[in-house]
Amino acid sequence: MSLREIKPAHRGYLYVNSHPTGCRAVVDRMWQQTPDPSGDRPGPVALVIGSSAGYGLAATLVGLRAHRMRGLGIAFEAAGTERRTAGAGWYRTARTAELAAEAGADFTFLNGDAFSDDVKKEAVGHLAARFGKIDLLIYSIAAPRRTDPLTGEVHHSVIKPLGTDYRAKTLVFEDGVPQIGALHLQAADEAEREATVQVMGGADWQMWIDALRSEDLLADGFRTVALSYVGSDITAPIYRAGTIGAAKQHLEDTARTIDSRLKGTGRAYTVVAGAAVTQASTAIPSIALYTSILHRVIGDGWQGTVDQAADLWSRLAGDAALGLDDQGRIRLDGWEMDPGVQTAVRAAWDRVDADTLAASADTGWFRDQVGRLYGWDVPGVDYEAAAETTVPWPASPSSAL
Structure with missing residues (x-):
């Protein structure tokens, strides 16, 4: 037990610590935003890779509450100690597990590096013993580095433009006061582009499918989706036309490869989500300013990660059309990419x-x-009250067997 009062610690507008009670309250708010379950049909068996943050967390919560999902979530989070807090995703996962148990869901969480062979083996073993086959794999990982399990090489991703340097406005906070800054990033070289593809592309997604197929764990009608983003032409130089965009293109190419290899027994798609404020997106230069302008323009039309996850689940469940674009991607970003919205955002960007x-x-x-x-x-969170920092991780998959 380590009860203590916690004060926020900043690095720029980002934080280097988290608050356990606040993280719990965030999950509760997301759970309350999730639609109630419809009917009493049994839920799919799902594996969610990247279940502690962003779209992966939202998809987990919506799947558990609205679609009676069973299965396993995987995240890689640091534990808390008496001297420092755990990662925010650790606290979010602890609360998600409590809500899943209260809802009667047969769902457990594994903490480990999803890129590693050991975690794949543990996850596959649990799924085989507990469920036999799975219906759905949601892949939602954003990571700064990846160790290739085949070669042992460590790849580090970079956020850089390709071809030419990138100069743009950016949002900065000086002593908490928002200001316009100037950004200059040099173009990535080929090694940096390739390393980013190795981390954020589709290589690991393909390995997960191969690991599951090798144990005959894919149910008839199996589906798998990986989260992607396209975004505005404003952010294209640093995103879609940059190193991250090269990785996302590889992810989309991988979806077509997986889809072909499933040979009619299942389907694979990339999902183009709309803009969101996530721990991953806040690391991308200029996204903060773009997102702030977008929210000013769209107001109540903004769709958060829970809204988008609910939309995705309704499509995967057959309650709505998949909504594929001409490249076979599921598009959730129509609200952001509406021409009128983008025209207004561009005008604001140019004058800001x-x-x-x-x-x-x-x-x-x-x-x-x-x-x-x-x-x-x-x-509603009392930040003057002492909080417990050493919250335990939910019971391991092996103990759930």
């Missing part, structure tokens, strides 16, 4: 400067959203 920032961009909203990723700035 120190004098117009307050009127053009919803910077207060953005800052609050970032805080909540780590359990800070959550309404």
Whole structure:
């Protein structure tokens, strides 16, 4: 037990610690936003890789509450100690597991590096023993590095443009005050591009499918989806046309390869999500400013990760059309990519400067959203009260057998 009062620690507008009670409250709010279950049909057996944050967390919560999902979630999170807090995803997973148990869901969580062979073996063994076959795999990993299990080489991803340097406006916070900054990034070389593809592309997704197929764990009608993003032409130089975009293209190419190898017994898709404030997206230069402007433009039309996850699940469950584009991708980003919305965002982007920032961009909203990723700035949480930092990880898959 380690009860203590915790104060937020910043690095720029990001945080280097988390708040257990705040993280718990964030999960509760997401759970409450999730649609109630419809009917009493048994839920699918699912494996969610990247279940502790962003779209993966939202897909896990929606799957558990609205679709009676069973199965396994995998995340890689640091534990808390008497001197430091755990990763925010650790606390979110602990609360998600409690809600799953309260809902009667047969769902457990594994903490480990999903890129590794050991975690694949443990997950496959649990799924085989507990469920026999799985119906769905949701792949939602954002990581800074990956060790290739075949070669032992460690690949480090970079966020850089390709071809030419990138210069753009960016949002910075000086002593908590939002300001317009100037960004200059040099173009990536071929080695950096390839390393980013190795980390964030489809290689590991393919390995997971191969591991499951080798043990005959894919049910008839199996589906797998991997989360991707396209975004605006404003962010294209640093995202879709940059190193991350090269990785996302590889992910989409991998979806077609997996789909072909399943040979009619299952399907594989990439899912193009809309913009969101996540721990992964906040690391991308210029995304903070773009997202703040987008929220100012769209207001109540904003769709958070729970909204998008609910939309995705309804399509996967057959309650709505898949909504494929001409490249076979499931598109959840229509609200963001609406031509009228993008025209307004472009106009605001072009005019935003120190004098117009307050009127053009919803910077207060953005800052609050970032805080909540780590359990800070959550309404109703008493941050003066002592909080328990050494929250246990949910019972391991082996103990659930």
